[in-house]
Amino acid sequence: MTMTSAFIRTLRSYLYRTSLALPLAGLLPITAQAADANQLITLINDYRQSAETCNGHRVSPVSPLAPDDRLAQVKAVSGEQFQAALQKSGYLAATAQAIGLSGSSNPTQVMDTIRQHYCGTLLNPAFAEIGVSYTGTTWLIVLARPLLSKDLGDWQQAGQVILREVNAARAAPRSCGNQAFTAAPPLTWNATLAQTALGHSRDMANQNYFSHAGRDGSQVSDRATREGYQWSRIGENIAAGQGTAHKAVAGWLSSPGHCANIMNPHFTEMGAAYHVNEKSDAAIYWTQVFGTPQ
Secondary structure, three states, rough: OOOHHHHHHHHEEEOOOOOOOOOOOOOOOOOOOHHHHHHHHHHHHHHHHHHOOOEEEEEEOOOEEEOOOHHHOOOOOOOOHHHHHHHOOOOEEEEEEEEEOOOOOOOOHHHHHHHHHHHHHHHOOOOOOEEEEOOOOOEEEEEEOOOOOOOOOHHHHHHHHHHHHHHHHHHHOEEOOOOOOOOOOEEEOHHHHHHHHHHHHHHHHOOOOOOOOOOOOOOOOHHHHHHHHHHHHHHEEEEEOOOOOOHHHHHHHHOOOHHHHOOOOOOOEEEEEEEEEEOOOOOEEEEEEEEOOO
């Protein structure tokens, strides 16, 4: 399909901040369009992991975006209307931005266009969650970072939530992008891997960066070994900005590479943790470490 000039002409975005609290609005019913919306989210998350340049500048991977149904309810892009719609949805945003466009019903073509015109927005590390909706050939993509939940719990409690949700995901077959996985056995909690995860989350938060490589040059294999974990296989997922453990897992499952780590049947153990530094860009940083002992 040839892209129309209207597609480009209607691209607009607005950025604002809010801290208003309103009751949670009802969620949209599941429709046939949900698959296309989910496909676009997957494409965006894949791009956030694989992009090498944006507007002529080299870029680094950024955290996957977790889907949020409240953001998908927002149906406005102009400044005041967007703010009012976001508040009505009940989403408590620290920051948010919307991209509205039209001209195609194909998620791949939509992705090509927003990558060309909005790579900086798509790769912004300040965003942690996303909602996508469309009618006909008109799309609305809302990217946001929530205010941190006051009932987040300590990092050990959050880690156990991640363990439960990851094992629930592994209990059923799943496609991670183009890669299909059968159900995998549940993982068990490992305290050493949890300490490894906590150390990296703390380092990212306190030094304000997002990378598998530590500021000391270490990789997850080095950090796990340093903590005393004797491994035959090791892996890591990281995320930033998600306000709950549930959202961190949702973001990983919506990102092909992170999803593949979760579904990898060769991992047998895991640990996970978060650390908060509200002076950092993303405020909260999550790490999940997978392992198989020797």
